[in-house]
Amino acid sequence: MKRLIFLFTFFLFISSQNVSAHIEVSNSWARLVPNGMGALYFDIQNSHSESDILIRASSPNAKSVMLHETQRKDNITSMKHLMMGIKIPENKNLSLKPGSFHIMLSGLDKGLKLGDKIEVLLEFKNNENITLYPTLKIKPPKL
Numbered sequence: 001m002k003r004l005i006f007l008f009t010f011f012l013f014i015s016s017q018n019v020s021a022h023i024e025v026s027n028s029w030a031r032l033v034p035n036g037m038g039a040l041y042f043d044i045q046n047s048h049s050e051s052d053i054l055i056r057a058s059s060p061n062a063k064s065v066m067l068h069e070t071q072r073k074d075n076i077t078s079m080k081h082l083m084m085g086i087k088i089p090e091n092k093n094l095s096l097k098p099g100s101f102h103i104m105l106s107g108l109d110k111g112l113k114l115g116d117k118i119e120v121l122l123e124f125k126n127n128e129n130i131t132l133y134p135t136l137k138i139k140p141p142k143l
């Protein structure tokens, strides 16, 4: 019981640490590809004087959600799983876009179709979590 109270107090302490919201996410959309796979893209604006890290993403609509970067070497395209997260430099705008950083979705709910929205939670090192509701598309929306 003591341990529980300690954990609870610790949790209160953590949640009272005011993590100011300096991360903004916009223009989110997700590409739906066959076999329950998909990729999520968006712009992240870090308006803080310190860098931040997108640590992980998760979704109730997908079995697996991973941070990826598409890389091209000697005309071979591959995807790198970014275990350490994606760094967002201070006072910078970082775009997750086709051919670059993206969130890989696999095992998407069956029955999802173009135009549907999914729910994705983003967790940052120094910012509160952000929930996105990107629409499933095939091609990037014209911005």
Ligand SMILES: [Cu+2]
Binding pocket: 039, 068, 069, 079, 102, 103, 104
């Ligand atoms: Cu990928």
